[in-house]
Amino acid sequence: MSSPSGSNPRLLLVYPATHKLGWVKRFQLPPLSLKQVAAATPPPWEVVLVDEVHEDIPFDSRFDLVGITAMTHQALRAYEIADRFRARGVPVVLGGIHPTVLPDEAALHADAVVVGEAEPVWEELLDDLLAGRLAPLYRAPIPEGDRLSIPWGRRDILAGKTYLTTQTLQASRGCPYDCPFCITTNYFGRSFRYRDPEDVLAELRSYEGKLTVFLDDNILGDPLRARPILEGMAGMNIRWGGQGNLRFAEDPEMVKLVARSGCIGIFVGIESVTGAHANHPKTGSRYTPVELVKRVRDAGIVLEASMVFGFDDHDEGVFEQTVRFLEECAPSLPTFHILTPYPGTALFSQFDREGRLLHKEWNRYDHGTVVFRPKRMTPERLYRGWQEARWEAYRLPAIARRVMQGKGKGVNLMYNLLRRGGIERPD
Numbered sequence: 001m002s003s004p005s006g007s008n009p010r011l012l013l014v015y016p017a018t019h020k021l022g023w024v025k026r027f028q029l030p031p032l033s034l035k036q037v038a039a040a041t042p043p044p045w046e047v048v049l050v051d052e053v054h055e056d057i058p059f060d061s062r063f064d065l066v067g068i069t070a071m072t073h074q075a076l077r078a079y080e081i082a083d084r085f086r087a088r089g090v091p092v093v094l095g096g097i098h099p100t101v102l103p104d105e106a107a108l109h110a111d112a113v114v115v116g117e118a119e120p121v122w123e124e125l126l127d128d129l130l131a132g133r134l135a136p137l138y139r140a141p142i143p144e145g146d147r148l149s150i151p152w153g154r155r156d157i158l159a160g161k162t163y164l165t166t167q168t169l170q171a172s173r174g175c176p177y178d179c180p181f182c183i184t185t186n187y188f189g190r191s192f193r194y195r196d197p198e199d200v201l202a203e204l205r206s207y208e209g210k211l212t213v214f215l216d217d218n219i220l221g222d223p224l225r226a227r228p229i230l231e232g233m234a235g236m237n238i239r240w241g242g243q244g245n246l247r248f249a250e251d252p253e254m255v256k257l258v259a260r261s262g263c264i265g266i267f268v269g270i271e272s273v274t275g276a277h278a279n280h281p282k283t284g285s286r287y288t289p290v291e292l293v294k295r296v297r298d299a300g301i302v303l304e305a306s307m308v309f310g311f312d313d314h315d316e317g318v319f320e321q322t323v324r325f326l327e328e329c330a331p332s333l334p335t336f337h338i339l340t341p342y343p344g345t346a347l348f349s350q351f352d353r354e355g356r357l358l359h360k361e362w363n364r365y366d367h368g369t370v371v372f373r374p375k376r377m378t379p380e381r382l383y384r385g386w387q388e389a390r391w392e393a394y395r396l397p398a399i400a401r402r403v404m405q406g407k408g409k410g411v412n413l414m415y416n417l418l419r420r421g422g423i424e425r426p427d
């Protein structure tokens with residue numbers, strides 16, 4: 001296997017950036033998508049990863065193939081990059097969540113589009129390219145079952161770049177909850193697929209640093225499957241963060257195990273204080289979020305709670321209600337998002353059908369812009385309410401009240417002040 005020039009074939013993987021970041025880029029995580037695509041690339045391919053957040057794209061270097069990943073807000077930039085390479089005669093493959101849900105759109109800017117996970121189709125695509133028979137579309141099957149078998153993400157391709165940590169991985173993929181605003185169930189399968197715990201633990205043992213981030217949709221989604229991984233981690237002196245929902249906190253023993261395994265922070269989507277979303281439908285819990293949050297914080301784990309504004313049952317009162325709820329609940333860090341109907345979700349189809357999408361300018365589908373007409377308020381009111389809630393929740397007295405409840409006051413204060421730094425006063 002060699003490239004048309006006779007030497008080893010060279011693959012460039014690109015993570016597009018929508019805007020330049022200052023010093024905060026040191027706190028970013030490397031793109032796991034591309035670490036996994038690189039891991040699925042067999043020798044003798046040579047892989048170069050360019051993260052546009054950190055470096056410029058080498059448009060003039062020799063590559064036999066360029067692979068670009070794109071979430072929706074990155075899609076337009078991904079297409080620009082693809083067009084420039086293709087104008088120079090370099091074949092381009094587009095993959096990731098946006099090309100997965102809109103392959104026809106992506107195909108206008110690519111020689112081939114990968115729909116879904118790279119692992120099942122990537123080698124075939126590379127072989128086809130070298131044999132001169134690249135197909136326009138490679139579609140991975142929608143995953144089924146409860147097992148996940150993937151190679152360890154490649155970290156060597158990150159050399160020379162500064163990230164918070166390069167130790168990012170997934171123990172599982174998929175999610176059974178099928179929330180209307182989320183893409184995961186449709187494309188990554190409706191069950192939690194876990195890796196063999198021994199394989200996860202072996203990967204963790206190969207890490208030289210302490211700080212590790214699990215990028216699963218919900219690492220604790222199936223507590224029985226997560227348990228052997230957590231137990232194995234307990235003796236490893238790892239410090240890890242991840243995301244999930246609050247369900248694990250219903251079992252006090254599980255909370256203790258999560259803390260013992262080295263968990264220092266967890267991001268949970270509470271989403272909404274009202275209606276169908278109240279108390280997080282995913283939990284169907286007999287405990288209130290207030291009780292569950294307290295349990296997690298008492299175990300010394302930083303808990304970031306994400307709230308979303310703009311659901312159809314939200315009126316102008318939701319902002320105030322949410323801020324009061326967060327005062328009572330006191331997660332370590334509240335995060336606020338504007339509801340964003342991503343293509344491929346049930347929410348997108350609904351708003352599109354109802355003529356409520358304001359536009360399809362993908363670079364503004366970013367959770368900080370209103371891209372649809374809310375049901376019970378104007379788009380302007382939704383935007384302002386989001387700004388006000390953020391401002392209100394990060395006023396110093398509000399931070400002080402939150403930090404004083406629960407353990408780890410110093411750490412929580414530091415995180416809150418850092419977050420406060422990025423919040424603008426409402427116009």
Ligand code: B12
Nearest residue numbers: 030032033067068069071072095096117118182183215367
């Ligand atoms: C972890 C995660 C994050 C991490 C990312 C860490 C990192 N740098 O790796 C953090 C917390 C930073 C994050 C942030 C955001 N995220 Co996020 N995130 C996820 C999550 C849970 C997993 C993504 C992941 O790493 N998966 C593991 C990798 C291996 O899988 P993958 O990326 O899908 O890649 C596979 C395939 O897609 C394919 N593939 C991907 N790229 C390419 C490229 C080529 C060439 C090929 C061939 C194949 C290929 O092969 C890969 C291996 O199988 C997903 C949910 C999900 N299940 O996808 C949401 C998700 C990707 N995030 C989402 C969003 C919206 C965001 C934010 C915009 C939210 C916000 N405003 O705060 C930000 C954007 C940040 C940014 N950098 O610009 C949405 C994207 C929706 C959309 N249509 O764009 C998702 C799908 C969540 C959802 N519920 O809808 N996120």
